[in-house]
Amino acid sequence: MKPQKHIMTMLVDNEPGVVSRVAGLFSGKGFNIESICGSPTHNPEVSRITIVTRADPPVIEQIEKQLRKLVNVLKLRSLNGPHCVRRELALVCIAVKPEQRAEVLRIVDLLGGRVADAGLSHLIVEVSGEQEEVQTAIHLLEPYGIKKLARTGPIGLIREPK
Amino acid sequence: MELTGAQILLRILEEESVDTLFGYPGGAVIDIYDELARSPIRHILVRHEQAAVHAADGYARARGRVGVCLVTSGPGATNTVTGIASAYADSIPLVVLTGQVPTHLIGNDAFQEVDIVGITRPCTKHNYLVSSIEQLAPILKEAFHLARSGRPGPVLVDIPKNVQSARIRFRPPGALRSRPYATTPEPHAGQLRAVARLIGSARRPLIFAGGGVIRSGASEALTQLARRFRIPVTASLMGLGAFPGDDPLFLGMLGMHGTYAANMSTGACDLLLAVGVRFDDRVTGKTDAFAAQATIVHIDIDPTSIRKNVPVRVPLVGDCRESLERLNGLLADPPGEELESSRRQWLAQIEEWKAQRPLCYRSDGTIKPQQVVEELYELTRGEAIITTEVGQNQMWAAQFYRVRRPGHFITSGGLGTMGFGLPAAIGAQIACPEKTVVDIAGDGSIQMNIQEMATAVQYRLPVKIVILNNGCLGMVRQWQELFYGGRYSATCDNTAPDFVKLAEAYGALGLRAERPEEVRPVLERGLAHVGPAILDFRVTPEECVYPMVPAGAPITEMLLV
Numbered sequence A: 001m002k003p004q005k006h007i008m009t010m011l012v013d014n015e016p017g018v019v020s021r022v023a024g025l026f027s028g029k030g031f032n033i034e035s036i037c038g039s040p041t042h043n044p045e046v047s048r049i050t051i052v053t054r055a056d057p058p059v060i061e062q063i064e065k066q067l068r069k070l071v072n073v074l075k076l077r078s079l080n081g082p083h084c085v086r087r088e089l090a091l092v093c094i095a096v097k098p099e100q101r102a103e104v105l106r107i108v109d110l111l112g113g114r115v116a117d118a119g120l121s122h123l124i125v126e127v128s129g130e131q132e133e134v135q136t137a138i139h140l141l142e143p144y145g146i147k148k149l150a151r152t153g154p155i156g157l158i159r160e161p162k
Numbered sequence B: 001m002e003l004t005g006a007q008i009l010l011r012i013l014e015e016e017s018v019d020t021l022f023g024y025p026g027g028a029v030i031d032i033y034d035e036l037a038r039s040p041i042r043h044i045l046v047r048h049e050q051a052a053v054h055a056a057d058g059y060a061r062a063r064g065r066v067g068v069c070l071v072t073s074g075p076g077a078t079n080t081v082t083g084i085a086s087a088y089a090d091s092i093p094l095v096v097l098t099g100q101v102p103t104h105l106i107g108n109d110a111f112q113e114v115d116i117v118g119i120t121r122p123c124t125k126h127n128y129l130v131s132s133i134e135q136l137a138p139i140l141k142e143a144f145h146l147a148r149s150g151r152p153g154p155v156l157v158d159i160p161k162n163v164q165s166a167r168i169r170f171r172p173p174g175a176l177r178s179r180p181y182a183t184t185p186e187p188h189a190g191q192l193r194a195v196a197r198l199i200g201s202a203r204r205p206l207i208f209a210g211g212g213v214i215r216s217g218a219s220e221a222l223t224q225l226a227r228r229f230r231i232p233v234t235a236s237l238m239g240l241g242a243f244p245g246d247d248p249l250f251l252g253m254l255g256m257h258g259t260y261a262a263n264m265s266t267g268a269c270d271l272l273l274a275v276g277v278r279f280d281d282r283v284t285g286k287t288d289a290f291a292a293q294a295t296i297v298h299i300d301i302d303p304t305s306i307r308k309n310v311p312v313r314v315p316l317v318g319d320c321r322e323s324l325e326r327l328n329g330l331l332a333d334p335p336g337e338e339l340e341s342s343r344r345q346w347l348a349q350i351e352e353w354k355a356q357r358p359l360c361y362r363s364d365g366t367i368k369p370q371q372v373v374e375e376l377y378e379l380t381r382g383e384a385i386i387t388t389e390v391g392q393n394q395m396w397a398a399q400f401y402r403v404r405r406p407g408h409f410i411t412s413g414g415l416g417t418m419g420f421g422l423p424a425a426i427g428a429q430i431a432c433p434e435k436t437v438v439d440i441a442g443d444g445s446i447q448m449n450i451q452e453m454a455t456a457v458q459y460r461l462p463v464k465i466v467i468l469n470n471g472c473l474g475m476v477r478q479w480q481e482l483f484y485g486g487r488y489s490a491t492c493d494n495t496a497p498d499f500v501k502l503a504e505a506y507g508a509l510g511l512r513a514e515r516p517e518e519v520r521p522v523l524e525r526g527l528a529h530v531g532p533a534i535l536d537f538r539v540t541p542e543e544c545v546y547p548m549v550p551a552g553a554p555i556t557e558m559l560l561v
Ligand SMILES: Cc1ncc(C[n+]2csc(CCOP(=O)(O)OP(=O)(O)O)c2C)c(N)n1
Pocket: B389, B390, B391, B392, B393, B394, B416, B417, B418, B419, B441, B442, B443, B444, B445, B446, B468, B470, B472, B473, B474, B475, B476
C-alpha cells in the first residue's frame, strides 16, 4: 500500500481548545498533518477546519473515524475528487532586480496571480488555485530567489447539485 | 431561587443519582466541600487523589454506574491523571471534578494552577473548563451523558473557584446539545443477518468476549447464544466474567497468558465471533497469524475499534447487548445433522486440548501463588469480587479464579496500572457492601497505593488483600529470566515492609502464611474477619506465569510449564 494524500474538512464547535483537540489527535496517534487551515463559518458558533494528511488508506479510514469521535467535531467530509472545489493561497516574496521586473510581472500575469506588495528590490506575489497550480507558480518564481513564503494549505467545499 | 455554583453542582449530582463521591479536599474545592457537609451524598476521603479515581472506577465497574470523584486544583488534579488514563483504557464511565484557580487568575501561573484540561485531553473522552456559572449545569449534564453513552469513558470537568462561589437564579438545564458523535448506531439489519448465516453454517465457531460485553450488560444474551448453539467461549482479560468461568463451554482467557485450549481454538476456528473487544496486542500476538483460518465477525459500539488491528470480514457497529439479543432472535434452531457432527468433533477437539494442557503448576513444598488463588476460589465459591494489581498476580488471578459473573473481575487491563487493586477494591466494596471483595496483589504493586489501608480502616470496609509475596517485581523478573539472560536489573533487590506489622499499624488484621498447609487457614481466618485484612503469602520467588506467548509471536506458539 502506498501512502496517499488525503484532504478532509470538518465543521467543529467554535470553542477554545478545539484546534488543539484535533491537532492533538494527530500527534498523539502518530498521524501526520501536511497542512491545517481553520476559521469560523457564517455561523459564529461553528468553525471549519481543513486538513491535508498523507497515509495508507486503512490509516486514513482510522483517522476519519477517530476525528468523528471527537465531541466537538460536528461533521466530517473528504474533499478528494472532482465533486469538490479546492483552493490554496500562497504569498511569495521574491527578490527582483529592476531589470527582471517586467519579466516577473509577465509570469505573475500568466499565473493569474496578483502583486500584493512591491518595493525596489522585491515583490510579494499572491497566487491561488488548486494545490498543484500553486506548486507550479512557486516553481516558476523560484529562480528569482524566494525570500519568504506563506501558504494556507488547501480549503475546499463540496459542489452543490447543478 | 438563587444558588451558588457549589450548590448547583451537588444538585446535578443528586439528579444523576450519585450517592458516593471519592475525593480529597483543597483550597480550590473548599466551597464544594463546604456544601457537601450538608448534602446527602456520601463522601469517601481517600489518602491520595490517584486512589480517588481508581476507587470511583472500581465503584463504577462493580455497580454499573458512573463513578464520580472530586479533587483540588494543581497537584490534586495532576495526581488523578494515572487513574483517568486507566479508566480511559478500559472504557469506564467516570466524571472527574477538579477545582481550578479563579477565572481571572487562569494563565497567570497562579498558586496551584495547572492546565488539567490540556493535560488530560488525550486520556479523557472529553473534558471541560467551566468558564462561567451559567455553563455549569449544562456542562455537568453533558459530562454524565458522555461518560455513560456509546463507548463509556472518563470525562473531566474543571471548575474555577469563583464559579463555585458565584450565584445565579437556577433554572434546570434544558435538553442536551445534540452531539453527532453520541448517536449510538442501530445494529445494521443486513449485517445481523449475515452474522446469523455465518453462525448457522460454521463448523468450528468460537465466541471471543471482551469488556464491551460487560459494559453493555450483554452477558446474559451472550450466555444464551453460546449455550443454545453450544459455541465455546474465550475471553480477553477485560471480558472475564462475561460468561460463567465454570461453564464447560468456557476455555479461559485468550492471548499472551491465555490457556492452551483458548489459544489453540482461536488458531483453528473457522468463525471467530468477537464481541466488545479491540484486539489488543496482548490478545492477538502476531496479528497476521491470529485466527488465520477464521472468518472474523466483530461486534463493537466504537467504529474506531473495527479493523484497527486485525482484518474483519463482517463488522457490526452497535451496542453489544442489543446486537446479541437481535441475533438470538434471528437464529433459528440448531444446525442440521451433518453440521452437528462437525460441531461435535470441534467440541471434542477442544476437550482434548483442555485435557492435554490444563492450567497447572508443580508443587514443591513451598507455597505456589496459583495454589493461593485456587484455594481462594474454592473458599469463596467463585462468588467474590476480585480486584487485582498488575503483574504475575493479575495473570494468576485471571487464570485460576474462574469468575462467574460480570462486574466481578476488576482489573486494569488496558493501562496495566500497578496500585489499581486496593483503591478499586475500596470502590467495589462501597458499591456492594454485602459482597466479599478481595484484592489479589503483588508485593510491589500493593506498595503503590498502600496508604489506602487508612481509608479502608476509617470506613470499616472489609476488603481483603491477598499478597502473593514473591519478594520481587515478578512479571518483569520473568521477562528478564526468559528473554534477558537472567540479568535481574532492579527487580529482585526491593525491600518490602513487614506487611503483617503494616496491617496492624493501620489498625487492620495482618496474617502470614509461609508453608502450603498454612494457606487455607490463613485464607479462612482472613475471610471470616469483619474488617480489612492483609494476608501475606510467602510464595516461590521464581514461579513464572505459563502458558506464555513471547511478545510478537503467534498465540499458538506458547511456552508451557
Ligand atoms: C505503575 C506501573 N509501573 C510499572 C509497571 C511495570 N510493571 C509491570 S508488572 C511489574 C511488576 C509487578 O510486581 P508485583 O506487584 O510484585 O507483582 P508480581 O508480578 O510479582 O506478581 C512492573 C514493575 C506497571 N505495570 N505499572
